[in-house]
Amino acid sequence: MFARLLTGSRATLGVCACILSALVLTGCNDSSPSDNGTIQVSRSVNGTVTLVAGKTQTVHLNFTSVGTDALFNLAVNSGLSSLPTGWSGPATFTCAVVAAANDCSLDLTFTPTSSSSGTLTLGYIYKSTTGLDKSGSVSIDYSASAANGVESHVSPSGQVAAILGTGTRAVTVTFNTNDGTPASALAITTDLSSLPTGWNSASNAFNCAQVSLGNGCQLQLSYAPSTVSSDTLVLNYQYTDNGGTARNGSVSIDYAATSHNNLTATASPSGQINATVGAGSQPVNITFTTDDGNSASNVAMNTDLTALPTGWSSATPHFTCATANTGNGCQLSLTYSPSVIGSGTLTLDYGYNDNAGTAQVGHATIPYIATVNNNVVGSASPSGQIVAAAGASRSVTVTFTTDDGNPASSMAVTTNLSSLPGGWSSTSSSLSCSTVATGNGCQLPLTFAPSTGGSGTLQINYGYTNNAGTAKTGSVSISYLATTAHVYIGTLGVAVESCSIQGDGTLSGCADTSLSGTAVAFSSDHAYIGDFYNSAIYACSAGLDGSLSNCTSTGSNIVYPFVMTVSGNILYAASGNASHTILRCDIQNDGSLSNCADTTSLTTVEGLNSANGYLYASQPHSDAVSVCQQAVNGTLSNCATTGSGFSGPEDIAISGNFAFVANTTDGTISTCVINSSNGMLSSCTKSPLAYGPMGIAIYNGRAYISSRSGNIYVCDVNGTGALSNCAISNGGSSLGLSIQLAIH
Numbered sequence: 001m002f003a004r005l006l007t008g009s010r011a012t013l014g015v016c017a018c019i020l021s022a023l024v025l026t027g028c029n030d031s032s033p034s035d036n037g038t039i040q041v042s043r044s045v046n047g048t049v050t051l052v053a054g055k056t057q058t059v060h061l062n063f064t065s066v067g068t069d070a071l072f073n074l075a076v077n078s079g080l081s082s083l084p085t086g087w088s089g090p091a092t093f094t095c096a097v098v099a100a101a102n103d104c105s106l107d108l109t110f111t112p113t114s115s116s117s118g119t120l121t122l123g124y125i126y127k128s129t130t131g132l133d134k135s136g137s138v139s140i141d142y143s144a145s146a147a148n149g150v151e152s153h154v155s156p157s158g159q160v161a162a163i164l165g166t167g168t169r170a171v172t173v174t175f176n177t178n179d180g181t182p183a184s185a186l187a188i189t190t191d192l193s194s195l196p197t198g199w200n201s202a203s204n205a206f207n208c209a210q211v212s213l214g215n216g217c218q219l220q221l222s223y224a225p226s227t228v229s230s231d232t233l234v235l236n237y238q239y240t241d242n243g244g245t246a247r248n249g250s251v252s253i254d255y256a257a258t259s260h261n262n263l264t265a266t267a268s269p270s271g272q273i274n275a276t277v278g279a280g281s282q283p284v285n286i287t288f289t290t291d292d293g294n295s296a297s298n299v300a301m302n303t304d305l306t307a308l309p310t311g312w313s314s315a316t317p318h319f320t321c322a323t324a325n326t327g328n329g330c331q332l333s334l335t336y337s338p339s340v341i342g343s344g345t346l347t348l349d350y351g352y353n354d355n356a357g358t359a360q361v362g363h364a365t366i367p368y369i370a371t372v373n374n375n376v377v378g379s380a381s382p383s384g385q386i387v388a389a390a391g392a393s394r395s396v397t398v399t400f401t402t403d404d405g406n407p408a409s410s411m412a413v414t415t416n417l418s419s420l421p422g423g424w425s426s427t428s429s430s431l432s433c434s435t436v437a438t439g440n441g442c443q444l445p446l447t448f449a450p451s452t453g454g455s456g457t458l459q460i461n462y463g464y465t466n467n468a469g470t471a472k473t474g475s476v477s478i479s480y481l482a483t484t485a486h487v488y489i490g491t492l493g494v495a496v497e498s499c500s501i502q503g504d505g506t507l508s509g510c511a512d513t514s515l516s517g518t519a520v521a522f523s524s525d526h527a528y529i530g531d532f533y534n535s536a537i538y539a540c541s542a543g544l545d546g547s548l549s550n551c552t553s554t555g556s557n558i559v560y561p562f563v564m565t566v567s568g569n570i571l572y573a574a575s576g577n578a579s580h581t582i583l584r585c586d587i588q589n590d591g592s593l594s595n596c597a598d599t600t601s602l603t604t605v606e607g608l609n610s611a612n613g614y615l616y617a618s619q620p621h622s623d624a625v626s627v628c629q630q631a632v633n634g635t636l637s638n639c640a641t642t643g644s645g646f647s648g649p650e651d652i653a654i655s656g657n658f659a660f661v662a663n664t665t666d667g668t669i670s671t672c673v674i675n676s677s678n679g680m681l682s683s684c685t686k687s688p689l690a691y692g693p694m695g696i697a698i699y700n701g702r703a704y705i706s707s708r709s710g711n712i713y714v715c716d717v718n719g720t721g722a723l724s725n726c727a728i729s730n731g732g733s734s735l736g737l738s739i740q741l742a743i744h
Contacts, residue, residue: 037065037066037067037069037071037128037129037130037134038065038066038071038128038134038136039063039064039065039066039071039074039098039124039126039134039136040063040064040065040066041061041062041063041136041138042061042062042064043059043060043061043062043138043140044058044059044060044061044062045057045059045060045140047141048141048142048143049110049140049141049142049143050142050143050144050145051110051111051112051142051143051144051145052112052144052145052146052147052241052242052243053112053113053114053115053144053145053146053147053243054112054113054147054243054245055111055112055243056109056110056111057109057110057111058107058108058109058110059107059108059109059110059140060105060106060107061105061106061107061108061122061138062103062104062105063095063098063104063105063106063124064098064099064100064101064102064104065098065099065100066100067100068100069129070097070098070099070102070129071097071098071099071126071127071128071129071134072096072097072098072126072127072129073094073096073125073126073127074094074095074096074098074104074124074125074126075092075093075094075095075124075125075126076092076093076094076106076122076123076124077123077124077125077135078121078122078123078137079120079121079122079123080092080093080122083108083120084116084118084120084142085112085113085116086110086111086112086113086116086142086144087108087109087110087120087142088108088109088111089106089107089108089109090106093106098126106122108120108140110142110144112144114144114146115144115145115146116142116143116144117142117143117144118141118142119139119140119141119142120139120140120142121137121138121139121140122137122138122139123135123136123137124136124137124138145179145181146179147241147242147243147245147247148177148178148179148180148181148182148183148241148242148243149177149178149183149241149247149249150175150176150177150178150183150186150211150237150239150241150247150249151175151176151177151178151249152173152174152175152235152237152249152251153173153174153175153176154171154172154173154251154253155171155172155173155174156169156171158254159254159255159256160223160253160254160255160256161255161256161257161258162198162223162224162225162255162256162257162258163257163258163259163260163356164225164226164227164228164257164258164259165259167224168222168223168224169222169223169224170220170221170222171220171221171222171223171253172218172219172220172221173218173219173221173235173251173253174215174217174218175208175211175217175218175219175237176211176212176213176214176217177211177212177213177242180212180213181212181242182210182211182212182242183210183211183212183239183240183241183242184209184210184211184239184240185207185209185238185239185240186207186208186211186217186237186238186239187205187206187207187208187237187238187239188205188206188207188219188235188236188237189236189237189238189248190234190235190236190237191204192204192205192206195221195233196231196233197225197226197227197229198223198224198225198226198227198229198255198257199221199222199223199233199255200221200222200223200224201219201220201221201222202219202220202221202222206219211239219235221253223255225257227257228257228258228259228261228292228294228355229256229257230254230255230256230257231254231255232252232253232254232255233252233253233255234250234251234252234253235250235251235253236248236249236250237249237250237251258294258354258355258356258357259292259294259354259355259356260354260355260356260358261290261291261292261294261296261354261355261356262290262291262354262360262362263288263289263290263291263296263299263324263350263352263354263360263362264288264289264290264291264362264364265286265287265288265348265350265362265363265364266286266287266289266364267284267285267286267364267366268284268285268286268287269284271367271409271434271435272367272368272369272407272435273336273366273367273368273369274368274369274370274371274407274409274467274468274469275311275336275337275338275368275369275370275371276370276371276372276373276467276468276469277338277339277340277341277370277371277372278339279468280337281335281336281337282335282336282337283333283334283335284333284334284335284336284366285328285331285332285333285334286331286332286333286334286348286364286366287328287330287331288321288324288330288331288332288350288352289324289325289326289327289330290324290325290326290355292355293325293326294325294355295323295324295325295355296323296324296325296352296353296354296355296360297322297323297324297352297353298320298322298351298352298353299320299321299322299323299324299330299350299351299352300319300320300350300351300352301318301319301320301332301348301349301350302349302350302351302361303347303348303349303350305317305318305319308334308346309344309346310338310339310340310342311336311337311338311339311342311368311370312334312335312336312346312368313334313335313337314332314333314334314335315332315333315334315335316332316333319332324352332348336368338370340370341370341371341372342369342370343367343368343369343370344367344368345365345366345367345368346365346366346367346368347363347364347365347366348363348364348365348366349361349362349363350362350363350364369406369407369467371404371406371467371468372404372467372468373466373467373468373470374402374403374404374406374408374466374467374468375402375403375408375466375472375474376400376401376402376403376408376411376436376462376464376466376472376474377400377401377402377403377474378398378399378400378444378460378462378474378475378476379398379399379401379476380396380397380398380476380478381396381397381398381399382394382396384479385479385480385481386448386478386479386480386481387480387481387482387483387544388423388448388449388450388480388481388482388483389450389482389483389484389485389486389501389744390450390451390452390453390482390483390484390485390501390503391450391451391485391501391503391505391699391700392449392485392700393447393448393449394447394448394449395445395446395447396445396446396447396448396478397443397444397445397446398443398444398446398460398476398478399440399442399443400433400436400442400443400444400462401436401437401438401439401442402436402437402438402466402467404467405437405438406437406467407435407436407437407467408435408436408437408464408465408466408467409434409435409436409464409465410432410434410463410464410465411432411433411435411436411442411462411463411464411465412430412431412432412433412462412463412464413430413431413432413444413460413461413462414461414462414463414473415459415460415461415462417429417430417431420446420458421456421458422450422451422452422454423448423449423450423451423454423480423482424446424447424448424458424480425446425447425449426444426445426446426447427445427447428444428445431444431462436464444460446458446478448480448482450482451503452482452503453482453483453484454481454482455479455480455481455482456479456480457477457478457479457480458477458478458480459475459476459477459478460475460476460478461473461474461475462474462475462476481544483544483545484500484501484502484546485500485501485699485700485743485744486498486499486500486501486546486743486744487499487501487507487697487704487712487741487742487743488513488520488522488527488546488741488742488743488744489510489520489695489706489712489735489738489740489741490517490518490519490520490529490530490695490738490739490740490741490742491516491518491735491736491737491738491739492518492532492736492737492739493516493533493736493737494512494516494736495512495513495514495515495516496512496513496515496516496517496520496529496548497510497511497512497513497735498510498511498512498513498546498547498548499511499546499712499730500546501699501700501743505700505702505714505729506714506729507712507714507729507730509546510730510735511546513546513547513548514540514547514548514549514551515529515531515538515540515548515551516529516531516533517529517530517531517532517538517561518530518532518561518562518563518576518739518740519532519537519561519562519563519564519573519739519740520564520740520741520742521564521565521566521571521742522542522566522742522744523566523569523571523587523591525541525542526539526540526541526542526587526591527539527540527541527542527548527744528540528564528566528571528593529548529551530561530562530563530564530573531561532560532561532562532576533560535558535559535560535561536553536558536561537553537554537555537558537561537564537571537573537585537593538551538552538553538554539551539552539554539591539592539593540552541591542744552592554591554592554593555571555585555592555593555594555596556596557583557596557597557598558573558583558596559575559577559580559583560575560576560577560580561573561574561575561576561583562574562575562576562605562606562739562740563605563606563607563608563650563651563695563739563740564608564740565608565609565610565615566587567610567615567630567634568634569586569587570584570585570586570587570630570634571584571585571587571593572584572608572610572615572634573585573608574605574606574607574608574617575603575605576606578603578604579603580598580603581598581599581600581601581602581603581605582598582599582600582602582605582608582615582617582636583596583597583598583599584596584597584598584599584634584635584636586634599634599635599636600617600628600636600637600639601639602617602619602626602628602639603619604619604620604621604622605617605618605619606618606619606620606649606650606651607620607625607649607650607651607652607661607662608651608652609651609652609653609654609659610630610654611654611674612674612676612679613629613630613679614627614628614629614630614679615627615628615630615636616642616652616654616659616681617639617652618646618649618650618651618652618661619649620648620649620650620664620665623646623647623648623649623665624641624646624649625641625642625643625646625649625652625659625661625681626639626640626641626642627639627640627642627679627680627681628640629679640680642679642680642681642682643659643661643670643672643680643681643682643684644684645670645684645686646661646663646670646684647663647664647665647666647668648663648664648665648666649661649662649663649664649670650662650663650664650693650694650695651694651695651696651739651740651741652696653696653697653698653703654674654698655698655717655721657673657674657676658671658672658673658674658721659671659672659674659681660672660696660698660703660721661684661696662693662694662695662696662705663686663693664692664693664694664708666686667688667689667690667691667692667693668686668687668688668689668693669686669687669689669693669696669703669705669715669723670684670685670686671684671685671686671687671720671721671722671723672684672685673721685721685722687715687722687723687724687726689705689707689713689715689723689726690707690709690711690713690728691707691708691709692707692708692709693705693706693707693713694706694707694708694738694739694740695738695739695740695741696741697741697742697743698717699743701716701717702714702715702716702717703715703716703717703723703726704741704743705726706735706738706739706740706741707738708737708738710730710735710736710737710738711728711730711735711738712728712729712730712735712738712741713726713727713728713729714726714727714728714729715727
């Protein structure tokens with residue numbers, strides 16, 4: 001075949017050669033047989049081969065002859081043995097014949113693993129139709145880019161810090177690709193509706209169809225903490241890179257919530273530091289902690305620890321702590337070892353940075369004292385024997401102090417306060433005082449309310465730790481006497497009668513006293529007897545047994561005293577003489593009367609009593625009761641009639657906001673309400689009684705009423721002031737014409 005191809009007409013070959021020259025070659029003419037035949041290389045990928053790392057592209061090279069003549073012995077003689085990184089193909093490539101349409105193809109594969117670019121060049125050789133050696137080359141430009149990633153950028157950068165109570169921090173997360181080439185289908189996979197406390201998202205779902213550069217893909221967050229905390233918020237996301245691969249990523253946001261907290265210094269032992277001179281040293285530890293448990297930093301003592309007050313010393317001349325929060329991690333050790341008695345306050349100044357980083361200062365004050373051994377003593381008030389009548393009560397206060405005015409501690413009453421002797425009680429079930437020194441800071445309230453007569457000694461035991469730290473005990477002894485209350489009954493023409501009041505309110509043991517008189521009144525333990533017939537007032541000592549003794553005439557300007565009453569240190573006496581008004585006298589400390597003089601214009605008064613700055617006077621001849629204003633010195637003014645319905649009113653008793661008036665004419669007791677603002681009586685109602693009530697007194701919820709018949713009535717008084725269950729109780733004695741009675 002080869003011989004046949006070479007025997008053709010030269011003219012024919014020349015024309016063929018020139019045609020090829022016009023299409024492919026240059027410098028061709030029909031007189032040059034060496035120029036006939038050339039190879040054309042076509043590619044399946046035109047231009048630059050561009051891939052993303054990790055992808056694969058096959059490039060198909062097809063070698064064909066230009067024209068109709070075949071070429072021979074094609075061989076790639078350079079480039080295949082040293083392909084660029086990412087390229088692969090056969091080690092050798094040859095074709096025996098290359099024609100215009102035959103299949104002489106070389107496949108190369110481009111699989112880049114990283115970014116790269118360059119030109120792949122293959123050199124080849126072949127023989128022309130005339131057998132001449134010819135060569136050529138083919139070049140392939142290529143470029144590989146790495147698969148892009150989506151990166152996140154948080155604004156503000158670094159740790160997101162917020163101070164409690166200062167509002168909300170806005171946080172923006174911007175998503176970009178790392179090479180500017182778009183990625184797609186980005187979506188946050190973290191549940192945005194369940195973010196850590198304080199964090200919130202503008203939306204519970206977030207996605208972006210495309211991500212590249214700029215601010216086109218932004219997640220808006222806010223941080224508004226309510227408690228101090230610190231942690232890292234991690235948001236996971238997914239996307240598809242520019243190579244079509246599904247990929248994942250995450251963004252981490254460090255955050256911290258701080259507060260303007262305070263560093264406090266606590267001394268142990270707490271309170272005043274006590275030491276006994278010559279008894280060794282007292283260690284004192286100052287512990288620094290924050291008031292919210294969150295850290296403070298850069299703690300440093302500003303006080304010069306080498307110049308502390310006398311007796312104080314520090315284990316270190318300079319004290320610092322890098323951080324302080326809770327526990328004993330930041331503690332200053334001091335020692336107090338006094339050599340002389342004294343007291344003072346140690347002040348320690350320090351500085352620190354609070355949890356929010358703000359510089360702060362603080363100080364601790366430690367009171368201290370150097371003492372000797374002291375004792376806690378209990379004092380009862382009133383002092384001496386406590387005396388109370390059966391059915392009455394006395395308040396007693398026991399005050400605990402130290403004998404030197406310096407503190408003792410851990411004082412506690414050890415006596416069972418719920419099992420005191422009969423008649424004794426306390427509103428406190430127990431008493432303990434952390435410190436005891438002077439004043440009324442440590443007191444035990446007691447009440448003595450006997451129901452029967454008797455006597456004894458109440459002992460209150462207690463324990464404490466004295467100023468030197470020694471445990472001690474002590475006791476308070478209170479002597480008491482329970483007496484029987486007595487009704488004293490003034491009669492016309494015979495001796496004053498004294499009767500004992502029993503627990504059920506009845507009278508017993510009635511007996512004459514040493515004096516005669518119609519009027520009876522008491523001021524403390526002084527009894528005053530008004531002798532109507534002799535125009536005298538006697539001051540006596542009232543005995544616990546109901547007797548009267550040491551009676552002496554007292555006062556001046558006395559005219560027929562019929563009834564009397566005591567208001568504070570003033571005694572008022574109403575005269576039985578129609579020409580005289582109400583007499584007022586000053587009561588002296590020894591019980592004597594002085595400066596006696598008439599006051600007001602009221603006459604024919606036969607009943608008296610006073611309360612709350614008002615004096616009440618009854619005038620039976622006009623069926624009236626008057627109320628007068630009392631001055632501080634006892635003078636009376638602005639007297640006016642008050643109340644209604646009275647019938648021969650005699651004596652008046654007052655209890656609470658009620659006034660009780662004995663109506664001798666119709667045998668009733670009027671109960672009237674007292675107006676606290678002006679003293680006037682109103683809403684008067686009557687309770688029936690037997691003939692001729694004269695004197696009346698209220699005691700322990702009962703009314704005691706004397707009468708013209710010589711009987712004494714005892715009635716119950718209810719909460720509305722009404723009388724009921726009235727019964728005669730003369731105490732085994734026959735009384736005369738009873739005028740006024742008083743209870744003591």
